[in-house]
Amino acid sequence: IEKPRYAVFGNPIKQSKSPEIHALFAEQCDRELLYRAVRVDRGAFAAAVAQFFDGGGAGLNVTVPFKQEAFDLADHLSERAAKAGAANTLTRREDGTVAGDNTDGIGLVRDLVANLGWMIQGQRVLLLGAGGAARGVLGPLLRERPQELLVVNRTAQRAEQLVREFRDQGQVSGGAYALANDRQFDLVINATSAGLDGTVPDLPGELLTERGCCYDMVYGAEPTPFMRWAAHHAAWAVSDGLGMLVEQAAESFYIWHGARPDTGPVVQQLRGAMNAL
Numbered sequence: 001i002e003k004p005r006y007a008v009f010g011n012p013i014k015q016s017k018s019p020e021i022h023a024l025f026a027e028q029c030d031r032e033l034l035y036r037a038v039r040v041d042r043g044a045f046a047a048a049v050a051q052f053f054d055g056g057g058a059g060l061n062v063t064v065p066f067k068q069e070a071f072d073l074a075d076h077l078s079e080r081a082a083k084a085g086a087a088n089t090l091t092r093r094e095d096g097t098v099a100g101d102n103t104d105g106i107g108l109v110r111d112l113v114a115n116l117g118w119m120i121q122g123q124r125v126l127l128l129g130a131g132g133a134a135r136g137v138l139g140p141l142l143r144e145r146p147q148e149l150l151v152v153n154r155t156a157q158r159a160e161q162l163v164r165e166f167r168d169q170g171q172v173s174g175g176a177y178a179l180a181n182d183r184q185f186d187l188v189i190n191a192t193s194a195g196l197d198g199t200v201p202d203l204p205g206e207l208l209t210e211r212g213c214c215y216d217m218v219y220g221a222e223p224t225p226f227m228r229w230a231a232h233h234a235a236w237a238v239s240d241g242l243g244m245l246v247e248q249a250a251e252s253f254y255i256w257h258g259a260r261p262d263t264g265p266v267v268q269q270l271r272g273a274m275n276a277l
């Protein structure tokens, strides 16, 4: 009997750690499966998905820049994917239709609350960025009932537009980076891709409360520029997004296999491998 086949589709895809993560989960949970990373040409996503599932593929993760297209082509959507307007998990159902889900937001919340032990409930939270990464995590963050959630973006209008869709879900507002000027936050989450090119949004220095924590959804062997900013501004605790990556994978794994792997050792192993490079 053939092993069920899974893959992550993206462009670029070389950086993806999903094959490694899912292989470690499978080993832990005693499952046999294949999981590979596939670079899909822009413009060829829908055809690649159809080909994968028609050929017997069982499930897909989807990363940049295809999450919205994945959302568009899904025949069924989970509530969280519908809210996110994006899907990172596609599953073939018995009848041949495709179900879309989004595990990024729950992945972030699990890393923050369960792994790091940081509070969201009752806290003042600042989210940097109003792009796809921010949209994907807004719903799950609001579910944790922060005292307030402010979304700031280089173009304020984009942040305002985004939060409008989530108004019914909690205390959420949007604006420009300058809006954060005279306020303090218990938790600042970077959902911009700014970290990737070495720049940090222009943030006021007095942004953090005494116990203020900073989380960067980006990860890497070196501290990201936002993490360095946080350390310079006396953040109480700082984390990159490796735990979120592993947690979103664990939730996809649960959707596909009905088992919840232990994420701690997997984060440790990836961290070790990353630092050894």
Ligand code: SKM
Pocket: 008, 015, 016, 017, 018, 061, 062, 063, 064, 088, 089, 104, 245, 248
């Ligand atoms: O949402 C995840 C996606 O499921 C997989 C991934 C990766 O392999 O790098 C990153 C995130 O976009």
